[in-house]
Amino acid sequence: MKCGLLGTGPWAQRTHGPALAAHQDVDLVGVWGRRAEPTGALAQQLGTRAYADIDALFADCDAVAIALPPDVQAPLAVRAADSGCHLLLDKPVATTPEAARAVTEAVERGGVGCVVFFTLHFSDTTGDWLRETARRGETFRARSAGDWQVGRADWLSPVFGGADSPYTASPWRREKGALWDVGPHALSVLLPLLGEAESVTAARGGVGDTVHLVLRHASGASSTCTLSHSVTPAAAGVTAEVRGAPGIAELPLREEEPAVSFGRALDALLETARTGGDRDHPCGARFAEAVTSVLHRAQEQLPPLE
Incomplete structure (x- = not known):
């Protein structure tokens, strides 16, 4: 091609x-x-x-x-x-x-x-986890035993919090903040597993561009997100999980380079x-x-x- x-x-x-x-x-x-x-x-x-x-x-x-x-x-x-x-x-x-x-x-x-x-979705470990977690939910749904009911996804980055990052000077990230830069990553986990978001409530809180979201999904599930580019390097990290009838599924670490x-x-x-x-x-x-x-x-x- x-x-x-x-x-x-x-x-x-x-x-x-x-x-x-x-x-x-x-x-x-x-x-x-x-x-x-x-x-x-x-x-x-x-x-x-x-x-x-x-x-x-x-x-x-x-x-x-x-x-x-x-x-x-x-x-x-x-x-x-x-x-x-x-x-x-x-x-x-x-x-x-x-x-x-x-x-x-x-x-x-x-x-x-x-x-x-x-x-x-394209990283080996996390992509496999997303597909397997979706299958687990579908299996329980087919048995009429419910599926994933609650989720959360927290993306905490030090891009504006003291990290030596090539993205710190990015004008569009400065203007739009973590909501638009890492928010898509959080939603790329929650929406496929919990369904379309019927409503979203948003509030700023904490340092810098930190924002909190509460989502209500069409499936009846709910989820939360905390998104920030303003934490210190020591506080940075990514966590996500869903809970429901199949149990608890926690997002594994992404272990490969983006390229x-x-x-x-x-x-x-x-x-x-x-x-x-x-x-x-x-x-x-x-x-x-x-x-x-x-x-x-x-x-x-x-x-x-x-």
Whole structure:
């Protein structure tokens, strides 16, 4: 598959680019970025071509991977899909329901494949856990014994709390905070296991950008999230669990580098492109749209970050 990369920031340099360049079934055609100098530097690093004209890159590609802020990503994803390119997108796909819906409509209109890189679904240990935990719930549901009833997901990061991180200076993360950056990870665990979120209540509390969510799911289950980029390095960590008739299921540690997981997302895109569209993929455009909807409903209840 001939693939292009949009974006030149740390995530493109550390994850998207190396995985695209290393994948045996992908030909990395070129890189497009918003500034010429870093575009040229990343293209040289990856042994490919720098593109100044994004439409020329679309014309030369079967697919594009996008590593750009969500509000830049969404309209470019629409343009790429309308050009016939399959899409490997990052989370969140957008920060408004309208922009996320536009991506879904473009994917459906163009009949292209779309996979959104919700990292936990493509990491070996956590992806297996998500699938096995979903099966456990379905087994109990089939026996009329109930299934998962309560869940929680806490994503506590020190990106703004003193960590030496390449993402600390990210303008969009500074503006949107952990709600939009790690909130999608939390929801990527809770929504597949507990069902669609019928309601969400959000409040700020604690240091910096820390936010708390309470969700009521269509299944009757409930869940909570605590999301922050402002904890100290010593307090950082990720925990998630669901509880119900099958017992307790705790999310294991993710033990591999994101670039390895991204390679599996590429595998998923190749398969989705072969089978047609993203209709059956659990991390397709429609799921990403649902995640954006929940986060937007939460955002409407919160004061702006200072």
